[in-house]
Structures are given as C-alpha cells and as structure tokens.
Amino acid sequence: MNLPLESKIFLTPNLKICRILNGMWQVSGAHGYINKNKAIKSMNLHVDNGFTTWDLADHYGPAEDFVKIFREQRINEQKEASLEDIKFFTKWVPRPQKITRELVNKAIDISRKRMGMEVLDMLQFHWWDYQDKNYLKAISFLDDLQKDGVLSTLGLTNFDTEHTEEFLEMGINIVSNQVQYSLVDRRPELLMAPICKKYNIKLLAYGTLCGGLLSERY
Template sequence: MSRVPAVRLAGGLEVRRVLNGMWQVSGAHGAVDAHKAVEAMQAYVDAGLTTFDMADIYGPAEEIFGRFNSQRKSSGKDTAVQSLTKYVPRPEPMNRKVVEKALRRSMTRMQVDRLDCVQFHWWDYKDKRYLDALGHLSDLQQEGLIQELALTNFDTQRLEEITSRGIRISSNQVQYSLIDQRPAAKMEKFCLAHDIQLLTYGTLAGGLLSERYLGKAEPQSRAELYTASLSKYKNVINSWGGWSLFQDLLVALETAARRHDCSVASVATRYVLDRPAVGGVIVGCRLGVAGAGQHIADSLRSCSPDLKLTAEDHAAIAAVTQRSRDLMALIGDCGDEYRS
C-alpha cells in the first residue's frame, strides 16, 4: 500500500489528504451498479486512499459503503478505513429525537458502530434551527455517537457564530479550486485561527481540469456535459471567465505537468493541497466505471512529497487567474451558491 499523507482532525480522527468522493454514485452522474461499485472500492483502499466521503442524500452511497465495510470486516482485512458522511435535513423542528434518528439511520446504512465524522449542512440561514441541530449533534458527540463534528458549505460568518457558542467544529467542506478561490478571501484565516480543516471539493471541476479538454471546443450540449459535475463546473467556468480563459489556464497547467512528469489533474490538486487551512481534497470516484486506475494514479501523484510546485508554476498560473472575475463578489462567500 502506498503511503498517502494524512491530517488529524480536532477530535483525533486521521483522514487521508486525498479523500474519495461518493457523490458520483448518487445517480446524478448516470446509472450505478452497486455490486461493481462495492468491488471497485478495494482498489482505492489497496492504494492507500482509505477515506471515503458520502452523504445521507447521495442516493445509495451510504449503503454501498456499508456493503463494502461489511465485506471487508468478514474477510478479516484490518486496514483502517475512514467514513465521513453528511447530515442534510429538510427544514423541520430540530429536536434531539429527529437528529439522533437521522444519525442512527446513517449508522445502519454504513454498518458502523459510531460515525467517524458528521458534516452538517443547512439550506437556509434565516431558519435558525440549524443552531438547535448543532447543539444536539455536539451532545451526541460527547456521548460517543460521533467522533468528529463538521460542517458542509457554511460561510465564514456562520462558522464564527457557531464556534462562538462553544460548538467544536473539526472541518468545513467547501468548493475550492484554481477556478474558485473564494476560501482564500476570508475563510482560510478564520480556520487557521481555530484549528478547523478545510476539506475541498470541485478541485478538478468535475474532470474539466484535465488534458482531455485542452485545445477542445467549448462543450455545451447535454451529451458533452453528461454528468452533474461537468454541468455544474462548466457553469462555474462561465462565471469565472469563460472557456477562452479556461484554455489559457489549461495551457499553464499542462506546462507545469510536463515539467513535473505528472497530469494536469495532479497539478490542480497539488495547488489546492498546498493552500493554508486545507486538510484534504475530495476527488470524485466513478466507482465501477472504467478508468478508475488512472484517477488513483493521479491522486497518488498529487500528494507525493516530490511533487512541489515552483515559483515559476505559481507565476504562470497567477498570470491567468488574475484575469478572471471575482467570484466572491459575484456569488458571495463559500456555500452561498446553495442559498438564495
């Protein structure tokens, strides 16, 4: 097994700095063969990529992890595997019974005795019941049902509000990439001051940040943007600066990739891994879909200690990104794209 670097969260859980994202099995990226998906997970673990990120709203993701976890235990394999899930409730009264029921449902699906990490998401900041939910989650953490209490897509203002109430937050999962650098505006500074790790997604723009799109005509049809990720991040690119500027970025990344004998994806991932407060990058897994081997190799290369981006690399990248639009001004802070 390869040695993949880890980061220790506030509650003691060690997660790999490249995490396996399971949004891709939600159904929004095409049909999923659960049996093949379960089988495919072992290749990631064998490579040292032992941390899986999922959610209670990602279709069968928790059940797929649960089947894998059960098979792993029954086979006697003792490699430690970390499972991070998200609790994404509908707006309703957030009493202790409701919160605990949701967590126990995830535990049953995932076939675990306690949850390594619960990342809480809330849709509407005007509905202050998210503070009730977090209070109960904190209590359940003290009682041992959860090891790490974390957030997903909360902005800096709400992060400060929550921590000021004495609720210990281990991490916040946010969008962060060469295209979307909003966390650098405010959130990184706050997280560094409060020992909160950023776990980032969208770092490869759903696969658009790769050689595959270098020199290619702008994809526009549904057939070309055939997954939820491709469609989502193509919209981000449109807001950021458009396809022509994106091509300039790919040229800069490809030049750096050739210099370091790696892929564009590895350079894009390494760039975000090197950012302050970033504990790990979540790379989506097309479990059971052909081509996963290359994705694993790219992930391992991105966190290899001998991949070090140079001042020349950073200057070439900055020469492109400084010509982009300010997404903080256009969209708002991290997670604001999910709220009206």
C-alpha cells in the same frame, strides 16, 4: 501501490486521513445507473491503493448502504484490521424545519444503521436557509451526540464564514468545513481560511479539479 507519507494528514490528533478523499456523489444516481458489485469492487481497489478516506451523504443514493456492504466484505475476507485506517465522512442534510432532539437522533441512527457503524467517524452538517434559526438547535443536538461518543467528530459542509464562526463562538467542537475551492474559485482564501486558522479547523475542498477541467483530460 503505496502512497507517499505526505498523502496522509491528521485532521485531529486522533484522526488520520488521506489528503485525497473519495467522493461518493457519483453513486447518487445523478450520473446514471450504478452497478453495486462494480462499485464495491472499486471501493476495495481504491483502499488497497492507499485512498482510505470517503466522503458521502445521507442523500447520495445507496452510498451509506455501500459502506456497510464494503465493511462487511472486508471483515469476511479477514481484512478487519484495515478498517481502523479507513474513514467514512457522511453528511446530514435536513430540509429547514422544526428541529427536535428526537429528529436529530433518528436521522443519525438511520445513518449508523445503514453504514453498519456504532460510531460515525464524522458527521458533516449542511443547512440551506440561515433565516430559519433551527440550525442552531440542530448543531447543539449534534454537539451533544459528539460528546456522548455517537460521533467521533463533527464537521460542516458549505457553511459560510459568518455562521461557521457563530458555531465556533458557541463552543461547538467543529473540526472541519467542506467548501468548493480550486485554482479558479479561491473565495475561501478571503474570509474562511483566516477563521479556520484562528480556530484551528481544517478546510475540506471539493471541486478542486473543476469537474476535470483542470486535469490532463476533460
């Protein structure tokens, strides 16, 4: 199966992705036991059918570990060239706490080791409590890692408009913000979308089908 050309988009001039991202929240364990072999087989099936972009997080159970197994399997099967087109977007979701450069570096190194990748395609930063200003240190240290080549790109997850713009005005090179958006929940159109257009960053949407409510079968 070959997806149409319209299925791919350039998130940045150097980063081509599939418009439909494969979310790996399901392997977090919240939906029950996950069979590793079946999960890796499913990943290969998705990629072979053109769905080449993956969204995961450090706290999605074994998701990052599955990426490493998947990548090693592709290499062993002499499909290494295909890895150039396969992108993995992970997240760092720290609890509000004192943020140091060492803490950030260690967290990213853990994800790199788990995923078997020297350079992460994208690191999406998520912060829970805006009253705790340590998020400013965190994004600055992540920006340094991006400049050092450890992260190809830097994105956000579930940041509101005010704080997204705060980062952009600081000169942080943000390429995307992942938020909930669907025909039912169109809140990002009000404030977030204009800011993204102003600064030329992309919105990555989750919950687009409302958990299947907007699909043919529910």
